[in-house]
Amino acid sequence: MNGDRTTRQALEALVMVADGPVPPHLLAELLEISAEAVEALAAELQAGYEAEERGFVLTRVAGGYRFQTHPDVDAYVERFVLEGQSARLSAAALETLAIVCYKQPVSRAQVAAIRGVNVDGVIRTLHQRGYIDAVARDPGPGQASLYGTTALFLEKLGIDSLDDLPSVAEFIPGPEVVEALEHGLRVTEG
Amino acid sequence: MNGDRTTRQALEALVMVADGPVPPHLLAELLEISAEAVEALAAELQAGYEAEERGFVLTRVAGGYRFQTHPDVDAYVERFVLEGQSARLSAAALETLAIVCYKQPVSRAQVAAIRGVNVDGVIRTLHQRGYIDAVARDPGPGQASLYGTTALFLEKLGIDSLDDLPSVAEFIPGPEVVEALEHGLRVTEG
């Protein structure tokens, strides 16, 4: 049936695009079917991937469903993770991390506004590496994720808490300075 | 054959764990096959997903392969993906982008001359959103930044490279438009 096919495709698409496990009840809600139907559909997909000898599997982990690579090809994935990624933070990435660190909780858009460039890729990398995490949601429209640093970040930096970070207050120009700067340099309406 | 199966599975797995388009040469290196073999394998996978009516597609975009959701189920995915969706571009931004795209590397002043309006704000927005970047400096006096489009621009359009864009010759107005303009601007009556 057509409806079934679309539901199955939508399930695959949702899990594919998610950057973490998707809870079955959320899938049920989005697909407008029961949680049992979600589980049945997932089982069907799992069997299909296995029969077709796909390089990925649909697994059920603590938080829900997600795609993972097939254990048989772990060696390739390991090499890719080791070799395919840069070993150092770029200056731009370091600035982004610093903003998240000192301004947390902060949204991606806020970081982008400070840096003046798109930071999506950098935020994703920092998130994947576990240095930052979504700690809250913006209560405003859009409910953007607000990011903060993690325990791993503190550990890597060699400090016990954010209070141990060097203070920046005396270095940052206050709002009145920024305003004066902008007034002098920008075109204002007469 | 076993070797083939593993290679195919590894290809699927590598694209699955990548967080951006994976260039064929990197896949070729990791899979220890030729770039041509990678492309053939990818084409085979694409055909397979289509035949099986999967909810995802393997696309070639911005110089590499990545998994994307199938456009047919976009209504479901849209509801799920709240963030990371880039806002629509205004008509002014699109026109500026078209000029940068077809004339790159190009200076702000050159774009402004074509559009007949100041483009500072639009250029800044496009730069902030990561669609264009300063790629060179004008060797002449003033050393103005010359702009070009980015890989993110290719991703935004869903194309593999600038070569996939229609030639600018296709947009040059036809004789009827030229005639209408000539008529509108004719010097003498009649």
Add this chain to the structure above:
Amino acid sequence: MPYEVSTSVFEGPFDLLLQLITADQVDLYEISICRIVDGYLAELERMETLDLDMATEFLLIAATLVELKSRRLLPGLDDGDLDEELALWEERDLLLSRLLECKTFKDAAAALHRLSEQASRSYPRLAGPDERFLSLAPDLLAGITPEALRDAFIRAATPKPIPRVQMDHVAPIRASVADAVEELLDELPRVGVITFRRLTQGLVERLAVIVRFLAVLELYKQGAIDLEQTERLGELRVTWLGLPTELSGMPIEEYQG
């Protein structure tokens, strides 16, 4: 009104002219230059900051259009100076090629738009490797001290000045050709003969001067005044002739729509 200037999609002087000539199939002969000017002025007024580049661009176009129009309104000028005639053709060709270029990129932009609309229906997987592989990835924070992080923050948070011309002193322009015509209708009958220079003496804004000039041209077209210029780029003398009878009473009705 034979046509509408759609200012809501106003994107610059070429756009407006393109729209007028192609979309609306309006002959330049029928376009009231003054209405175009007023459309622009209304738009300039709406802009948050005065865009001198655009104002200049517009003036160049308006000047070319005025010249083309006057050529056609006054066919007797055909046997004028050949150099002037050629210069006018050159201006026209320049304007034409810029309009064609503008149209080319408008259509290219539409194609880019279609591509991006299509692409926006398909969402990429960006999840990255799962936690089993994370320990393999190189430690990106190796060698980074808290001080280095602070310095990076200060670098990022220090506002970068955007160099722009200081224009606080420029008052927003509040003039329209219609207003300028009214002013002239008030002033000219009283003075009779006046040079254009004197007529614009009190005006500081270049744009206001241009608006006055266009108003003068409009009255000339109506036959209300005579213009005299003894040498090229010389003093322009404006002589009040009186309002043609069919126009008196409602002389500038045309501008109010």
